Amino acid sequence: MTVNDICKDIDAEVICGDTSKEFCGVYVGDLLSRAMSHVECGNLWVTIMSNVNVAAVATLTEPAAVILAEDVELQEDAFKGANENGITVLRSPLSAYEICVRLHEAAV
C-alpha cells in the first residue's frame, strides 16, 4: 500500500514529498525521543508536532510519511528541512485518533 492510497481515507492534503512510497505500520506520538526510538523505517508517523525538529527526527527514522493531525501547519523551516531530505508530509483535519481509526478501516 502506498502513501497515496490512504490520502483520501484520512482527508489528507500533500504538503511535500513523494506519495508513491510504500508504507508499513503506524506510529502515533508527539514526544520526539519516543518517536526517535519507535518510528520504524517505512511507517506512517502521526503527530501534531510541526516544528523543524520533526523534520530532523523524520530524516533519521525514515517514515514513509509524516501525517500532521488536526490541521496543524508545518512551520517554514520544517518545510524546508522536509523538502531537503525527501520527507513526505501530509496534513489532515482529523484528530490523531480518527486518523488511526480510518487507517485501520482502510486495512492498514
Add this chain to the structure above:
Amino acid sequence: MSEALKFHFDIDGSDFSSAGVASVMVKKKLRQLSYDPEVIRKVSIAMYEGEINMVIHACGGTADVEVSDEEITIILRDKGPGIPDVELAMQAGFSTAHDNIRNLGFGAGMGFPNMKKYTDYLNVDTVIGEGTTVTMKVKL
C-alpha cells in the same frame, strides 16, 4: 586494517532549528558507506539524543565520531553545568527540561535511556560547573 574515518562537528547551542544536523550528516555518511541499517539506526538515535541534550542543557559543544573496523565511537563534549546525579539522569522519564523546551516535543526524559539502550558502551564523565563528556560506542 583500514584507517579510521573521523568526523568533527561544532554543535551550535543557541539554535534549536539546527539541532540534529550533525546526526543527520553522520547518518548520511554511514549510509553512503553502506553500513548495516541497524547500526546506522543505533548511531542516529544515540547521537541525536546526545546532540539535543547538549543544545538543551549545555549551550552546545562538540561531537567527534570515529569509525573503525570494529566499532563506531561518538564523543560529545560540552562546557555546560555538568550533571549533579548521573544515575537519576539515566532514569527513564526523568527530565529537567523547561516548559518551552517541552513544547517543542523534547523533555520526555528518554535522552540517556535511549543512548544507553542503543549503544554497546556509554560513559558519562561530568564535572559540576565545568562540563560533560559523553562517550558512546556501537559495535559493527
